[in-house]
Amino acid sequence: MSSSSHHTTRVFEPKPSQPAPVTAAGPIAWLRNNLFAGPLNSITTLVIVAFFLWAIPPLLDWLLWSADFSGTTQQDCTSSGACWVFIQAWSQQLFYGSFPDTEIWRINLTLVLLALVLSSPYWLPHHLRNRLDLALLVIFPFVAIAILDGRILGLEYVSTDFWGGFSLNLLLASASIILGMPLGFLWALGRRSNMPMARSISVILIEFFRGVPVLALFFMGSVMLPLFFPEGTNVDKLLRVWIVLTLFMAGYMAEVYRGGFQAIPNGQYEASAALGLSYWQTTLLVILPQVIKVSMPNILATSIMLFKNTTFLLIIGIFEVLSTAQTALTNSNWLGGYATEAYLFVGVVYWICCFGMSRVAANIEKKLDTSHQS
Amino acid sequence: MTEVNNRPEQEAQDDVIVISDLNKWYGDFHVLKDINLTVKKGERIVICGPSGSGKSTMIRCINRLEEFQRGSLVVDGIEMIDDVKNIEAIRRDVGMVFQHFNLFPHLTILENLTLGPIWVQKKPKDEAEAIAMKYLERVKIANQASKYPGQLSGGQQQRVAIARSLCMSPQIMLFDEPTSALDPEMVKEVLDVMIELAEEGMTMLCVTHEMGFAKKVADRVIFMDGGEIVEQNTPDTFFANPETDRLQLFLSQILEH
Numbered sequence: 001m002s003s004s005s006h007h008t009t010r011v012f013e014p015k016p017s018q019p020a021p022v023t024a025a026g027p028i029a030w031l032r033n034n035l036f037a038g039p040l041n042s043i044t045t046l047v048i049v050a051f052f053l054w055a056i057p058p059l060l061d062w063l064l065w066s067a068d069f070s071g072t073t074q075q076d077c078t079s080s081g082a083c084w085v086f087i088q089a090w091s092q093q094l095f096y097g098s099f100p101d102t103e104i105w106r107i108n109l110t111l112v113l114l115a116l117v118l119s120s121p122y123w124l125p126h127h128l129r130n131r132l133d134l135a136l137l138v139i140f141p142f143v144a145i146a147i148l149d150g151r152i153l154g155l156e157y158v159s160t161d162f163w164g165g166f167s168l169n170l171l172l173a174s175a176s177i178i179l180g181m182p183l184g185f186l187w188a189l190g191r192r193s194n195m196p197m198a199r200s201i202s203v204i205l206i207e208f209f210r211g212v213p214v215l216a217l218f219f220m221g222s223v224m225l226p227l228f229f230p231e232g233t234n235v236d237k238l239l240r241v242w243i244v245l246t247l248f249m250a251g252y253m254a255e256v257y258r259g260g261f262q263a264i265p266n267g268q269y270e271a272s273a274a275l276g277l278s279y280w281q282t283t284l285l286v287i288l289p290q291v292i293k294v295s296m297p298n299i300l301a302t303s304i305m306l307f308k309n310t311t312f313l314l315i316i317g318i319f320e321v322l323s324t325a326q327t328a329l330t331n332s333n334w335l336g337g338y339a340t341e342a343y344l345f346v347g348v349v350y351w352i353c354c355f356g357m358s359r360v361a362a363n364i365e366k367k368l369d370t371s372h373q374s
Numbered sequence: 375m376t377e378v379n380n381r382p383e384q385e386a387q388d389d390v391i392v393i394s395d396l397n398k399w400y401g402d403f404h405v406l407k408d409i410n411l412t413v414k415k416g417e418r419i420v421i422c423g424p425s426g427s428g429k430s431t432m433i434r435c436i437n438r439l440e441e442f443q444r445g446s447l448v449v450d451g452i453e454m455i456d457d458v459k460n461i462e463a464i465r466r467d468v469g470m471v472f473q474h475f476n477l478f479p480h481l482t483i484l485e486n487l488t489l490g491p492i493w494v495q496k497k498p499k500d501e502a503e504a505i506a507m508k509y510l511e512r513v514k515i516a517n518q519a520s521k522y523p524g525q526l527s528g529g530q531q532q533r534v535a536i537a538r539s540l541c542m543s544p545q546i547m548l549f550d551e552p553t554s555a556l557d558p559e560m561v562k563e564v565l566d567v568m569i570e571l572a573e574e575g576m577t578m579l580c581v582t583h584e585m586g587f588a589k590k591v592a593d594r595v596i597f598m599d600g601g602e603i604v605e606q607n608t609p610d611t612f613f614a615n616p617e618t619d620r621l622q623l624f625l626s627q628i629l630e631h
Contacts, residue, residue, distance in 0.1 A: 270439050271476035271535075275490035275542060276465040278458075285489065289480045370480055370522035 074334050086338040087345050090328045094345075097164020097319050103156060107167045110144045114174055118360075138182070141175035141242075160238040164319030166349060172320075173307040175242060180249025180306075181299070185291075187250055188257035189283065202254070209251030214309050217244045222316045241313060249306050256298040260291035293368040300361040304354050311346075321346055390415045390546055390577055391436060396445035398431060405431050406442065407601040413546075418578045420588040420609075423598035424624065429581045432598070433548045436579070437468040450545050466494065469539030473551040475531040477523035483510070483534050484519040490542045502541075509537040513567050529560030533567055540571075547571065549580040583628060589613065597621045 036042045066081030069088075077083035087094070096104050116123075117136045124132060146152045148163065148171075190202030209217070221244035222237055229235055264287055272282040292299070314323030325342040328334060391413040398406040405428050413419060421429045434440040436449060438461045447454040450467045454460065477486050487506035491497040497505070510516040513533035515526075523531055532552055539547060549568065553561045565587050572578055572591040582588070588595050588609055595612040597605045597620075605612070605621050616622045 265474075265476075267472055267474055267476035268478065271470075271472060271478070273439060274437055274465060274468070274470040275538070276462055276494040277490065278462070281493050285493065286478055290478075293480060368480070371524040 074336060077336075082341050083338055084341065086328070086334060086341055089334075090324070093165060093328065094321055094324050095165045096167055097324060098162040099158060099164070100156070100162065103150070103158055106147050106150070106155065106158075110147050110171060111167060113143065113147075114140065114171070118174075134182075137178050141178060144171055144175065160236050163238065165324055166321040168318070169307070169310045169320045170353070172238075172242060172245060172313075173303075173310050176245035176249050177303050177306060180246045181253050183246065183250035184253025185257055185288070187254040188261065191254065191258065192261060205247075206251050206254045209247050210255060214248055215312055215315060217248055218312060218316050220244070237316075238318065241316070241318060245306065245310070248309075249302070252302045252305070253299070256295050256302055257291055259298065260295035261287070263294045264290050289368075293365075296361060296365045296368065300358060304357055307354065307357070308350065311350075321349070388415050389413065390450050391579075392446075392448040393432075393435075394446045396432075396435065396442050396447060398428075398435065398440065398442040398444075405601050406435070409445070409603060411596070411603065413577060413579065415545075416575045416577055418572045418576075418591050418593050419580065419596060420592040420594075421579065421581045421596045421598060422583055422585075422588070422624075422628075423604075427598040428601040429596075429598045430550050433550060433579050433581055436546075436548060437465050437470055439470075466542065467545045468548060469542055469544035469546070470548040470550065471532070471535050471539055471552045473554050475523070475528070475535045475555075477531055477535055477538070479523050482520050482522055483515070483526070486523065486534060487538050487541050490538070495542065505541055506537070509540045510534075512540075512570075513537045527560060528556045529563045532556065532560075532564045536564075536567055536571070546577045546579070549578065549582065551581050551583075553582065553584055585613070585629065597624065599624070 035045045062081045064081075066079045067084055068077045068079055068081065069084050070076065071085040072089055073085070074083075076085050092101075092104075096107055099107055117140045120133055120136055121129060147155075148158065149160075151157050187202045187206050190198040191206060193199050193202070212220075218241065221240040225240050225244075226235065268286055268290065269282060272286045277285065310320055311322040313320045314326065317323070319327070325346055329339055329342055389412050391411070393409055393411040396406055396409040397404070409432055411432075421433065423429050431440055435442050435447060435454075438454060441456075449464045452460055452464050452467075454464060477483075478489065481489065484503060484506055487509065488499065488502040491502035491505060492499060495502075507516055507519065510519055513536055515530055515533050515537070518526060518530065518534075523534070526534065536552075552568070553564050556564060561584070565584060568578075568580070568587065569591055580587075580592075592609050594606055595609050596603055597612070597616075597618075599620055605616065605618050607617075612621075613625065616625055
């Protein structure tokens with residue numbers, strides 16, 4: 001700008017960006033880099049390919065080509081492959097337990113409601129979202145019980161003795177996760193609290209429910225817990241199991257949140273306090289959303305663990321999916337060893353659900369990530 | 375902007391902050407020793423000193439981010455005692471800007487600004503947003519309102535942090551090394567906002583090593599060392615004729631490079 005300067009100003013022109021070199025791109029380069037990068041690497045690749053060629057055809061043959069798909073009884077399973085007729089014949093039992101045929105729509109309705117509640121952040125209008133999400137979640141388990149039990153709604157009463165199958169695993173796990181998460185947060189807050197009473201109670205609860213194996217907790221729930229209830233009261237076994245699972249989830253979640261809390265810089269509390277926000281406002285509006293965001297991978301891992309742990313209920317005689325499968329295996333019409341089919345089926349169904357959960361969680365994580373969106 | 379002042383006796387006195395014989399310990403470590411400081415309404419004070427001298431700790435006592443063990447502190451007529459109501463009342467009057475901005479990363483810029491007005495002052499959302507946009511205009515960052523803090527540069531984040539404090543219409547602003555974490559080329563944009571604020575008559579206490587800023591806007595410069603206020607003076611005297619050898623040494627260290 002200054003015209004009085006003796007030398008002329010040199011104008012800075014940035015160099016144009018150039019494309020990256022092509023040596024590392026394309027399918028051939030990928031193969032060479034990843035599969036045949038050296039003698040040892042090439043040999044490993046060939047061995048693995050050979051193993052697949054040896055193992056996959058018979059596996060496919062058993063699973064599909066030589067398997068029996070149609071029919072209703074054991075007599076229809078004549079070929080050498082898997083007997084999927086077995087799964088088909090038991091599918092209603094495996095999914096709905098002994099729920100009366102005419103009332104199965106109630107389970108379906110409950111599952112649809114669960115899907116709607118869990119997906120509510122995606123379809124609720126924005127201004128309702130923050131207010132309703134949590135309420136919907138917390139109400140859901142009780143609505144589900146009302147629908148399945150039926151008495152409150154004037155439907156036919158279905159005792160919990162008839163509840164079972166994979167739908168029971170799903171509902172029990174989601175009801176425990178839904179209530180265990182906020183409860184665990186309260187325990188985690190208690191553990192951080194300055195109040196000695198709140199702190200010691202929280203520590204005892206967390207350490208107890210985290211330190212005792214879930215199987216032992218189930219036995220305590222089904223055998224010991226009734227001793228504490230007043231004489232004559234009969235608390236439903238499934239209800240006790242639900243309470244145990246919720247507390248177990250809360251214990252684990254409390255520790256998950258503790259890790260999350262440690263990741264929140266002190267400055268967040270200070271900035272919130274400096275604005276004049278109260279303890280609860282700071283906790284719920286500033287800290288909780290960030291704790292959940294940081295803890296998301298661990299929340300998912302814990303939820304999946306709890307979901308899988310619901311199969312332990314077979315030990316205390318609740319007819320969830322795995323114990324239904326075992327019942328089917330010992331049924332006199334189906335003797336002949338279909339254990340592989342049964343366990344494979346349960347395994348695959350579980351895997352699909354857990355994989356679905358991780359996809360959803362990954363999606364939520366992406367949604368919550370506000371660090372570098374453009 | 376019409377603040378109803380229902381404390382006429384303090385208004386007459388004109389002292390918005392009165393710190394008397396303030397002492398603070400971290401465990402056995404005596405961080406603040408007999409601090410006495412009175413700040414008048416509209417006064418701009420710059421506090422400097424070596425690290426560990428207690429300057430940040432002192433201003434953090436003013437809005438109770440730090441507790442103290444002995445002495446008294448009166449802010450805008452409210453005595454700082456161990457009572458949630460009093461502390462909240464003082465915090466409503468005092469805004470603070472931090473070295474590391476401390477914006478809420480999960481909220482947009484606009485939500486960062488409206489959080490306090492909506493939840494503390496119970497303002498309706500649209501009114502809070504109008505106020506927020508006004509202050510974002512003022513710090514020249516209104517076009518970023520819907521972004522998240524992580525998408526802004528350090529200088530922009532610090533300007534947002536200043537706007538966030540201003541949204542609560544504070545009587546006093548505390549600045550705790552507001553430019554220390556910034557890249558050199560962003561220091562000016564933040565200082566410009568602070569200078570503008572000073573020119574409008576805001577009561578300011580500013581911990582900083584920006585001596586240019588001190589010379590330009592400060593009414594008084596305070597030098598702290600070892601938890602004490604060693605020297606305080608008008609900027610002219612402070613820089614030209616430091617009274618103590620400690621301040622002479624300090625000035626020679628920060629100015630000669």
